[in-house]
Amino acid sequence: MKFSQLSGGRLGAGALVWAYGLLLAIPIYFLVVSSLKGNLDIFNDPFGLPKEWLFENYSEAWERAVLGKALVNSAFVSIAAEIITLALVIPASYGLARSRSRLSLLIERIFALGFLIPAFATLVPVLLLSIQLGLFQRREFLTMFMVASTLSLSVILLTQFMRTIPAELEESAMIDGLNRFRIMWHIYLPLSLPGVSMIVILNFLAYWNEFLFSLVLVGSNADNRTVQVALPTLIDQTKTEFGPLLAATVITLIPVYILYIVLNRRLENALTAGAVKG
Amino acid sequence: MNQDRKKMLFTSVASALVLTLVGCAGSGSPTSESSSSAGGDQSSESKVSEINVLSLYKKTGDVPEGAAINLAVDSFISSTGVSVNFTEAGENLGEEFEATVLAGQEADVVIVNLFDKSSGWLDAGATIAVNDLIAEWGLDSVIKESAIKEWTNSSGEVQGFPFQGFTWPVWYNMDLLAKAGITAAPQTMDQLIEATDALRAAGIGPMVVGGNDWSGNKLWLQFAQMFMDKTEAADVYSNGGFCASPNAMKGISEFVKARDAGVFVDGVEGYTADTMNAAYYAQDAAIMPAGSWAMSGAEPEIAAVTELGGLPVPSGAAYTKPTAYEGFTGVGFFITKKGAQKLSAVKDFILSFYQPDVIGKFVAEVNVVPATTNDISEYLAAASPLLGEAVSTMQTKVEFALMPDVYVGTHGDALTRASALAYGPGVSADQICKAADQAYN
Numbered sequence: 001m002k003f004s005q006l007s008g009g010r011l012g013a014g015a016l017v018w019a020y021g022l023l024l025a026i027p028i029y030f031l032v033v034s035s036l037k038g039n040l041d042i043f044n045d046p047f048g049l050p051k052e053w054l055f056e057n058y059s060e061a062w063e064r065a066v067l068g069k070a071l072v073n074s075a076f077v078s079i080a081a082e083i084i085t086l087a088l089v090i091p092a093s094y095g096l097a098r099s100r101s102r103l104s105l106l107i108e109r110i111f112a113l114g115f116l117i118p119a120f121a122t123l124v125p126v127l128l129l130s131i132q133l134g135l136f137q138r139r140e141f142l143t144m145f146m147v148a149s150t151l152s153l154s155v156i157l158l159t160q161f162m163r164t165i166p167a168e169l170e171e172s173a174m175i176d177g178l179n180r181f182r183i184m185w186h187i188y189l190p191l192s193l194p195g196v197s198m199i200v201i202l203n204f205l206a207y208w209n210e211f212l213f214s215l216v217l218v219g220s221n222a223d224n225r226t227v228q229v230a231l232p233t234l235i236d237q238t239k240t241e242f243g244p245l246l247a248a249t250v251i252t253l254i255p256v257y258i259l260y261i262v263l264n265r266r267l268e269n270a271l272t273a274g275a276v277k278g
Numbered sequence: 279m280n281q282d283r284k285k286m287l288f289t290s291v292a293s294a295l296v297l298t299l300v301g302c303a304g305s306g307s308p309t310s311e312s313s314s315s316a317g318g319d320q321s322s323e324s325k326v327s328e329i330n331v332l333s334l335y336k337k338t339g340d341v342p343e344g345a346a347i348n349l350a351v352d353s354f355i356s357s358t359g360v361s362v363n364f365t366e367a368g369e370n371l372g373e374e375f376e377a378t379v380l381a382g383q384e385a386d387v388v389i390v391n392l393f394d395k396s397s398g399w400l401d402a403g404a405t406i407a408v409n410d411l412i413a414e415w416g417l418d419s420v421i422k423e424s425a426i427k428e429w430t431n432s433s434g435e436v437q438g439f440p441f442q443g444f445t446w447p448v449w450y451n452m453d454l455l456a457k458a459g460i461t462a463a464p465q466t467m468d469q470l471i472e473a474t475d476a477l478r479a480a481g482i483g484p485m486v487v488g489g490n491d492w493s494g495n496k497l498w499l500q501f502a503q504m505f506m507d508k509t510e511a512a513d514v515y516s517n518g519g520f521c522a523s524p525n526a527m528k529g530i531s532e533f534v535k536a537r538d539a540g541v542f543v544d545g546v547e548g549y550t551a552d553t554m555n556a557a558y559y560a561q562d563a564a565i566m567p568a569g570s571w572a573m574s575g576a577e578p579e580i581a582a583v584t585e586l587g588g589l590p591v592p593s594g595a596a597y598t599k600p601t602a603y604e605g606f607t608g609v610g611f612f613i614t615k616k617g618a619q620k621l622s623a624v625k626d627f628i629l630s631f632y633q634p635d636v637i638g639k640f641v642a643e644v645n646v647v648p649a650t651t652n653d654i655s656e657y658l659a660a661a662s663p664l665l666g667e668a669v670s671t672m673q674t675k676v677e678f679a680l681m682p683d684v685y686v687g688t689h690g691d692a693l694t695r696a697s698a699l700a701y702g703p704g705v706s707a708d709q710i711c712k713a714a715d716q717a718y719n
Contacts, residue, residue, distance in 0.1 A: 039575075043556035064339030127377055136381040216377045220332075220367040232368035233336070237391070238571040240552055 035247040042242050054243055061234065061248035066222040070230035075255070077139055077214075077226060078207040081146035085203055086196065088147070089154040093192075094184045096155065097162035098170065108159060114152025123216060130217055139224055142217050146210065150203045161195030162188055197263045208256055227252040326623040328361045330616075332375055332385035334609060336366045342574060346639035354630040360623045372396065379404045379614070386617030386624055392429060392437060392607040393683045394690035400437045405612040407435035415625055420632050425606035425649035428684050432516070439628055440649035442608035442640070445668040446496065446569040447676065448600070453583040454482050454564035463585055465600055467532065467592035471539045477564050483543040486554045486563035489701030491694065493551040496603065497567050497589070498697040499682045501533035502526050502714075504595045508680045515685035518718030520711040525596075530707045532592055533700060547701040571608075573662040574645045581664050588676035597677045605681035606649040641665075692717035 034042045035057055037050045045051075061067065096108050126145055127136075135141035165188060173183045189196070211228040218224050220233065231252065234245040337347040351362050365385065367374050372395035378384040384404070390396050399405040412418050412426065417439065425440035450463040458476040474484040488494045503511040505525040513519075520526045536542070543549070543563050551568075558566040559580055567589065576584065588600025611631070617624045630636065632650065640646040642660035647669060658666045686693055696713035699705055 039552065040556055040560055043553055044560045044562070060340060064336065064341065066338060127380065131381045136383060137378075215370055215374060219365070219374050219378065220371075221363075221365045222338075229368075232370060233366055235369050237334070237369060238551065238569065239555060239575055242552070 031246055031253075032250060035243060035250050037243050039240075039242055042246075057243040057247040058251070061244040061251065064244065065230040065234050065248050067227065067230060067248060067251055069222055070225055070227040071252070071255070073139060073218075073224060074208055074226040074228070074252075077143050077146060078204055080143045081150075081207050082200060082203060084143070084147045085150060085154055086200070088151065089158055089199065090189060090192075090196070091184060092155050093158035093162050094188050096159045097165075097188075098167070108156070111152045111155045119149070120212065123213065126213065127216055136217070137219050137221070137224060139218060142214060142226075145213060145217065146207045149213075150206055154199045154203060157199060158192065158195050161192055165191050201260060201263050204259055205256060208252075326360055326620045328363055329387065329620055329623050329627055330363045330365070330385040331387045331389065331627070332365050332367055332371060332378075333389040334367065334371055334391065335389050337364060338366060342644045343640065345643060346636055349639055350630040350633070350636045353633065353636075354627050357630075358623060358626050360626070362627070375399075376404070382616075384614045384616055386614055386620055387627060388612040388614065389441075389609060390612065391442075391609050392440075394686075394688055396612065397431075397437065397684070397690075398688045399612060400431060400435060403615070405438065405614050406618050408438060408613060409434075409436045411613075411621075411625075412436060412439065415629060417629075417632065420650050420652075422606065422649055422651055428606050428681070429610060431684075438610045438612040440606040440610045441631060442610070443606035443647040443649045444569045444571060444604065444608045445647055445672070446567065446603035446605070447586040447668060447672055448485075448565060448567045448589050448602065449558060449664075450585045450587055451558070451561060451564045451580070451583055452585050454561060458482055458564070463587045464590045466590050467536065470536065470541060470590040473564075474539060474541045478540060483557065483563035485541050485565040485567075486543045486549060486557045487546060487567055488549045488551040488554045489542065489546040490548055490698050491550045492690075493554060493567070494546075494549070494701055495694040495697040496682070498533060498700050499686075499693075500567075500589050500601060500603070500679055501536070502529040503679055503682075504529040504532055504591055504597065504601070507596050511680045511682075512685050515680070515682045516687070518689075518715045520714040521708070527707060527711060530700075530710055534705075534707050534710070537701065537703075542701065547698065547703075569603075570645055570647050570665055570668055573664040573668070576662060576664060581662060584664060586664060586667050586672040586675075597679065599675065599677045601679040602672070602676040603681050604647075604678050605683065607681065607683045608646070608649075610649070689717050 030046060033049065036053050036055060038054060041051055096104050130136045130141045133141065169187055170183055173187055178186070209228060214226045215229050218226065218229065220229055231248055234248055335343050335347050337344045337351065351364065355362060371390055375384060375388055400407060412421065421440055425443060426436055429438055429440050430436050454477070455473065458480040460473045460476055464470040464473045477484045487497050502520065505528040506514065506523065510523065510525060514523050514526050520530065543557065554566055555568065555572055555575060557563045559576060588602040590600050591597050611628050613624055634652055637648050637650055637652050638654065638657040641648060641654045641657040645661050645665045648654060683690065693714060696717045699713050700710040
């Protein structure tokens, strides 16, 4: 299509999309550029290129915050929580989506009540629970807490998604002799992959970025702490070196970005596959 | 900013709840265990193989205090054979410590400053008083009496071992002042306002301070006590009552007058200590109040043109010279109840920091003003020249105002939020004092 053939509306929409894209790119540019600068350069020329490229900020951040261990700990907590969450959410959602009983409606509403509890209100009870169970400062307890904290939203979202799958598919499969588990595994799960991908991305972001509970439940010990707890150890009360701090921030963003890239492609594939099957 | 406030609210609420529970957990036993009773267990102490330390100081990587800390820790390990589990906590050390106390898994020693949360630990029964230990361990002749006094609470209990002190002068860039036609650092408030006009006319920012954080809070409190003697200031800082004190109101009005005369750089309410340092080091502002910890960050060319002095005072003030702060609440050692069970090892660990070579390293490499009576002159040569000036010539130019941290106690964070309001344009003295008093409710 030639430029002259573009309508004013499409030009305007295109410009808006580009402007929005640039708006999103500005903080990322600031973060990456600042991670290669010293304090003076960051504050006095925030958007300029570094006067001196301080690549050593990355090695300094890696060493000072012991980021290697922290990344492993965060990966352990996030991946374990993802697996447990999916193992619980998929059958629960399938059951709630297909059942028409009053009990299932009640259970679904109880899950929805989970949204009403502010996160920080649960901090002290959760801390006391970890102490009572003898799991204080253990990554395993943090993992279980992460699962519990995202379960309600995940179940509600996936239940709604599974309700869009025609019930006739289940009836046909039952006539063909499939049991409930195989129907869920071979029919509902593949058709729900877009929803599952969405849940995986949302939950991973929540697990990876969680700070307060990770600090209180696991603490700052370098052997156990997550990346979000490791990052503030680069903050000094009186004079913070922002170059290494932002370099560490860039490092912690990389796994999240990779996951998004991988799942985003799968999410699109699943959407297409679902459309053909549907 | 919103995210920061949310996090601050989260951590404040959580910390308050946890500290309350810590206090409840401690009920039935004395609220603060005396050091002598703790020391009584010393003989029955079983063989200790490890001590746990939670620290604001860091020793991993290329940090200024790393070499000094490692010197102390390595010397402790080699002389005792006891290993050290050294946990470097960030700015959330307080929340983490309180959670571990609740779980009964706290560190034996906590290395942190005496401000806000830490000043409530002894009362909550999380740490022990060290009055007797200071003498028993021979530190009464090593630690300055004034430092011990600062660490003593209103019940007469010493909350920990003071280690790192500071001086907190006002820095004047004499080059920039000269460009504006000012040849001497201002001594009176009128001279400061004249200098402000001259600097602004020359396109130079006048005084920069972190209006949004603790650095601005301390400067505001310096203004507030201009007309109060130290006894009255201590009372107001301990209990609130800014609005009810005519002298405090005079000081706050002086702050408002200075702010409205443009003494502070434009947008000062958004500055933090880090952006303050950057503005001064980049010579965008000619004046800043900053402590000795900032001296290592000043490039030699900035240090060369900087003269240290005090905050000018108005006529009729309680001080005749410009005021600065000095204090010893920078960093110290708290002994927890768990640490009291390993007192022999804890003693050796803490004493390893008070060795002259370790203190010398802290002076030379971290620009620390030690809370000790040691002669540090030989180490000053390796430190920033500004530190040398701060502990020598500057001392005659200023009077030291009351350092508020000890008196403000656990109201510190709330008072910082109140003083942040004061830097906003158009906020009246009445509004400021009400906000400050609310911090005590």
